[in-house]
Amino acid sequence: AQSVTQLDSQVPVFEEAPVELRCNYSSSVSVYLFWYVQYPNQGLQLLLKYLSGSTLVKGINGFEAEFNKSQTSFHLRKPSVHISDTAEYFCAVSASDYKLSFGAGTTVTVRA
């Protein structure tokens, strides 16, 4: 079985400051990793994904994440956030077909 732990439930950050959202996973098999964002009253939107290859993955809206196999982590970063980045962020793993396992989510609140 696989599990995902998002280490921060809430992250307040000032506009134009950097942000890092931490995600650790456990799995007995190789995994694919994803970060999704959910804006209020909306569904989930894919930010980026790691399938193979370079461990540094770039996504939409200036986000990037680094896959670290030895630390079983997939942390999400953005060098400079905007008010519009206020949302809930979910880390997810796919260790088997037909199913995603999600972390509990991290709420990012960007303040002016």
Next chain:
Amino acid sequence: KAGVTQTPRYLIKTRGQQVTLSCSPISGHRSVSWYQQTPGQGLQFLFEYFSETQRNKGNFPGRFSGRQFSNSRSEMNVSTLELGDSALYLCASSSTGTRINEQFFGPGTRLTVL
């Protein structure tokens, strides 16, 4: 391309009733997955369908069921509703449902059980 659509967007039911939620995937997508999102349990996988066949199922009681039609549209049904079934139900579609395929999510149906 139109995105994943879910109907209705909001639903209020009372305990003991049953409910049916609908999901229309992106055109050409044959895999549809359902997830339940609650503040306490987060996002939990319900089931996945491909070509009218359920390929995977999460740990939910038998009151939760689903089906998929030949046009890939899917419905999920919850019978004998309980207060704890209040949640946002999200549908996601992908081309094949395999691990590497991105899942595209709909806006969800918010179910409130009174």
